[in-house]
Amino acid sequence: MALIVQKFGGSSVADAESVKRVAKRIVETKRAGNEVVVVVSAMGDTTDELLDLAEQVSPEPPSRELDMLLTAGERISMAVLAMAIADLGEDGRSYTGSQAGLITDSAHGAARIIDVTPGRIQEALAEGAIPIVAGFQGVAQDTKDVTTLGRGGSDTTAVALAAALKASVCEIFTDVDGVFSADPRVVPAARQVPYITYEEMLELAAVGAKVLHLRCVEYARRFDLPIHVRSSFSHREGTLVMSPAAIAAAIAEGKAMEQPIISGVAADVNDAKITVVGVPDKPGQAAAIFGALADAGVNIDMIVQNVSAASTGRTDVTFTTPSGSAKKALSAIDAKRADIAFEDLIIDEEIAKVSLVGAGMRSHPGVSATFFAALADNGINVEMISTSEIRISVVTRVDDAKKAVKALHTAFGLDADGEAVVYGGTGR
Amino acid sequence: MALIVQKFGGSSVADAESVKRVAKRIVETKRAGNEVVVVVSAMGDTTDELLDLAEQVSPEPPSRELDMLLTAGERISMAVLAMAIADLGEDGRSYTGSQAGLITDSAHGAARIIDVTPGRIQEALAEGAIPIVAGFQGVAQDTKDVTTLGRGGSDTTAVALAAALKASVCEIFTDVDGVFSADPRVVPAARQVPYITYEEMLELAAVGAKVLHLRCVEYARRFDLPIHVRSSFSHREGTLVMSPAAIAAAIAEGKAMEQPIISGVAADVNDAKITVVGVPDKPGQAAAIFGALADAGVNIDMIVQNVSAASTGRTDVTFTTPSGSAKKALSAIDAKRADIAFEDLIIDEEIAKVSLVGAGMRSHPGVSATFFAALADNGINVEMISTSEIRISVVTRVDDAKKAVKALHTAFGLDADGEAVVYGGTGR
Numbered sequence: 001m002a003l004i005v006q007k008f009g010g011s012s013v014a015d016a017e018s019v020k021r022v023a024k025r026i027v028e029t030k031r032a033g034n035e036v037v038v039v040v041s042a043m044g045d046t047t048d049e050l051l052d053l054a055e056q057v058s059p060e061p062p063s064r065e066l067d068m069l070l071t072a073g074e075r076i077s078m079a080v081l082a083m084a085i086a087d088l089g090e091d092g093r094s095y096t097g098s099q100a101g102l103i104t105d106s107a108h109g110a111a112r113i114i115d116v117t118p119g120r121i122q123e124a125l126a127e128g129a130i131p132i133v134a135g136f137q138g139v140a141q142d143t144k145d146v147t148t149l150g151r152g153g154s155d156t157t158a159v160a161l162a163a164a165l166k167a168s169v170c171e172i173f174t175d176v177d178g179v180f181s182a183d184p185r186v187v188p189a190a191r192q193v194p195y196i197t198y199e200e201m202l203e204l205a206a207v208g209a210k211v212l213h214l215r216c217v218e219y220a221r222r223f224d225l226p227i228h229v230r231s232s233f234s235h236r237e238g239t240l241v242m243s244p245a246a247i248a249a250a251i252a253e254g255k256a257m258e259q260p261i262i263s264g265v266a267a268d269v270n271d272a273k274i275t276v277v278g279v280p281d282k283p284g285q286a287a288a289i290f291g292a293l294a295d296a297g298v299n300i301d302m303i304v305q306n307v308s309a310a311s312t313g314r315t316d317v318t319f320t321t322p323s324g325s326a327k328k329a330l331s332a333i334d335a336k337r338a339d340i341a342f343e344d345l346i347i348d349e350e351i352a353k354v355s356l357v358g359a360g361m362r363s364h365p366g367v368s369a370t371f372f373a374a375l376a377d378n379g380i381n382v383e384m385i386s387t388s389e390i391r392i393s394v395v396t397r398v399d400d401a402k403k404a405v406k407a408l409h410t411a412f413g414l415d416a417d418g419e420a421v422v423y424g425g426t427g428r
Numbered sequence: 429m430a431l432i433v434q435k436f437g438g439s440s441v442a443d444a445e446s447v448k449r450v451a452k453r454i455v456e457t458k459r460a461g462n463e464v465v466v467v468v469s470a471m472g473d474t475t476d477e478l479l480d481l482a483e484q485v486s487p488e489p490p491s492r493e494l495d496m497l498l499t500a501g502e503r504i505s506m507a508v509l510a511m512a513i514a515d516l517g518e519d520g521r522s523y524t525g526s527q528a529g530l531i532t533d534s535a536h537g538a539a540r541i542i543d544v545t546p547g548r549i550q551e552a553l554a555e556g557a558i559p560i561v562a563g564f565q566g567v568a569q570d571t572k573d574v575t576t577l578g579r580g581g582s583d584t585t586a587v588a589l590a591a592a593l594k595a596s597v598c599e600i601f602t603d604v605d606g607v608f609s610a611d612p613r614v615v616p617a618a619r620q621v622p623y624i625t626y627e628e629m630l631e632l633a634a635v636g637a638k639v640l641h642l643r644c645v646e647y648a649r650r651f652d653l654p655i656h657v658r659s660s661f662s663h664r665e666g667t668l669v670m671s672p673a674a675i676a677a678a679i680a681e682g683k684a685m686e687q688p689i690i691s692g693v694a695a696d697v698n699d700a701k702i703t704v705v706g707v708p709d710k711p712g713q714a715a716a717i718f719g720a721l722a723d724a725g726v727n728i729d730m731i732v733q734n735v736s737a738a739s740t741g742r743t744d745v746t747f748t749t750p751s752g753s754a755k756k757a758l759s760a761i762d763a764k765r766a767d768i769a770f771e772d773l774i775i776d777e778e779i780a781k782v783s784l785v786g787a788g789m790r791s792h793p794g795v796s797a798t799f800f801a802a803l804a805d806n807g808i809n810v811e812m813i814s815t816s817e818i819r820i821s822v823v824t825r826v827d828d829a830k831k832a833v834k835a836l837h838t839a840f841g842l843d844a845d846g847e848a849v850v851y852g853g854t855g856r
Contacts, residue, residue: 016481016484016485019485020485023485027527049541050504053444053504053508054507054508054511056444057447057448057451057508057511057512057515058511058514058515059515061511061514062510062511062514062516063508063518065507065508065511065514065520065521065522066507066511068503068506068507068522069503069507069508069511070505070509071502072500072501072503072504072507073500074477075497075499075500075503076481076497076500077498078496079482079493079494079496079497079500080481080482080485082490082491082493082496083482083485083486083493083494083497084485085488086486086490086493087485087486087487087489091491092490092491092493093492094496096574099572120572144527144548146524153512232621322660347798402473
């Protein structure tokens with residue numbers, strides 16, 4: 001008997017009808033001979049409605065109280081889902097994050113899970129029940145206050161609980177069929193990826209693929225827990241996110257075809273590019289800039305420093321940051337204008353970050369050459385470059401992003417009609 | 429420094445504006461030099477909306493899950509109220525029933541409080557905060573599941589918490605100015621009662637006055653905790669519900685005028701009268717009837733048995749019960765038709781119970797005479813009579829109820845223009 005953790009997001013439980021459909025699916029899984037633990041998000045727009053209400057009484061509500069308020073959302077969805085399951089004749093029982101043993105630190109609004117003690121969930125399973133756990137929430141170890149986990153929180157709850165329960169898989173139900181080689185709205189020929197490694201998924205999540213949150217993939221990697229991303233609207237197999245060893249085993253057993261070199265292409269248009277112009281080229285200037293940004297809590301992605309002009313002894317430092325942090329970044333640097341003695345500060349929000357991700361590029365030379373040739377052939381100018389072992393990212397004009405993604409998708413043989421190439425080995 | 433528990437019902441916190449108004453009042457109380465603990469119900473129609481949602485997924489939802497669902501209502505109101513208090517510069521902190529130490533049995537939907545361990549509330553007070561506690565909810569001692577207290581639950585939470593914290597008073601805020609000598613919608617001359625004993629309040633609550641629930645008054649009496657019923661829309665003094673000794677002390681200190689003999693007149697139109705006709709007049713028949721009703725969980729109020737007719741050796745047994753239980757009562761008796769051998773079963777829902785309540789009637793003879801004379805003078809027929817030490821109740825036609833209440837109110841000098849009589853002593 002396998003133990004399966006199933007996570008359903010807010011859009012999967014948006015109204016009573018959806019809740020009943022999800023309940024049916026859960027009961028099917030249980031009656032197929034599995035133990036099932038469910039993690040659920042707040043229904044549809046509940047969270048937004050609660051945030052609206054908070055705004056009406058206070059412009060800056062205390063984060064402890066905001067957490068107390070928002071956790072009412074999952075309390076509603078989990079109780080209703082448990083009722084729908086009971087109506088189908090199974091013993092659905094809802095549990096808050098606290099009752100399910102999701103112990104966190106006390107960073108309200110963005111709490112980190114520090115322990116999972118799912119004693120009550122195990123008891124419920126032993127009694128043949130289907131435990132329904134509230135996603136996104138926990139209880140602070142020191143203050144015993146209710147906390148929320150922040151963005152991607154429900155996925156992280158599901159993975160953490162699956163790891164603690166030693167589940168065989170954590171199924172994340174979403175409104176798409178799985179992970180695709182590119183956004184199907186941009187590249188109609190994009191194909192669903194049957195297997196992907198944690199590392200590739202992390203890189204994809206970091207560069208704008210929105211299927212899974214970074215945090216939940218990191219958690220799964222740490223515990224080597226397979227994640228199955230699949231659609232709540234169909235019974236098709238989705239994408240399995242696993243370790244390279246697990247994928248190799250699946251291939252050896254003939255359950256999977258050989259892994260492609262490149263797993264996907266993604267574009268992120270939510271970054272801004274900031275250039276600090278005419279920075280005196282002497283030691284400590286970069287530290288001053290990035291120290292100021294760190295103090296202001298600004299996350300930095302790509303960084304480029306020009307070779308300094310011999311005539312002026314000055315250089316330009318350019319970096320990218322999420323658009324939402326751009327204003328904070330500008331004022332943090334402007335506040336150090338006297339210390340850094342730069343000449344100008346320029347922001348450019350009309351950029352996109354286009355990325356190619358694939359564990360195979362480690363062992364296959366020539367990926368970079370194909371990458372840049374494809375962009376050049378399509379007349380796309382590259383403004384910044386950043387690479388990891390399994391990723392190449394470039395900054396382009398935002399208007400070029402879709403063209404770039406399509407060009408790369410084709411160049412690396414990922415288009416659906418090039419099937420043999422995609423799973424064939426060399427990929428070029 | 430006095431410790432005051434303030435309870436606000438759903439209509440007092442129906443929307444963001446009301447929440448802000450309530451927050452202002454709480455902060456005023458705190459800044460007047462008091463320690464304040466707040467108990468709050470769910471906002472406006474939240475509970476009904478959640479019940480609707482439950483009904484959409486399951487015709488008979490499990491009571492454990494219904495409690496989990498409904499408690500989301502207070503979670504929202506208490507967090508929003510804490511935010512509004514924080515916005516006024518005080519440290520509002522919300523606590524669930526479980527966090528506030530409201531330990532109950534596990535009778536979901538109608539749990540009884542078995543212990544109150546308000547350690548976290550006391551800590552919050554010691555830190556100068558204003559704790560906001562969710563009304564109506566607790567945690568089951570054995571299962572650790574979330575429970576609700578059923579009807580009157582939030583008032584009971586407030587009184588129980590006030591007793592555990594040894595508060596000087598529990599203020600119950602409502603949409604009326606206090607307890608009245610009769611329903612002001614029926615008797616425009618009704619006057620607000622400044623003091624009333626627990627016993628009188630219990631009798632009034634039992635006979636249809638809806639200001640306070642029986643259960644919370646019983647709790648307050650057990651712990652001798654004064655309840656102050658007052659309006660959330662004005663700063664007027666309301667009605668203090670206290671022990672006779674506390675009222676006597678207030679009178680001795682000149683804080684109150686002498687207590688009236690009669691504290692109020694009330695009518696309850698929510699009862700039905702059931703007559704079991706032609707019951708053989710032999711031992712055990714009443715036991716058979718009321719045993720069947722008890723087994724079916726039907727509450728009985730008044731009971732009358734006629735003198736049996738010598739010619740037939742049969743008698744009629746008549747009782748009243750809440751209209752909501754009438755159907756259950758009829759089928760419980762009908763199921764025993766063979767055993768009891770009665771001739772007919774008649775239900776009459778067109779009745780009202782009219783009651784006069786006053787601790788003073790114990791020591792003042794003549795109250796009954798005045799009572800029945802007033803009804804007779806107004807042509808009101810009395811169908812059943814029941815009395816306690818401090819109450820006289822009669823069943824009349826429902827159409828006579830308002831006339832009866834007005835007649836009694838006038839006969840006992842309770843009308844507002846008869847002030848000297850009301851507080852004067854003999855009352856007749």
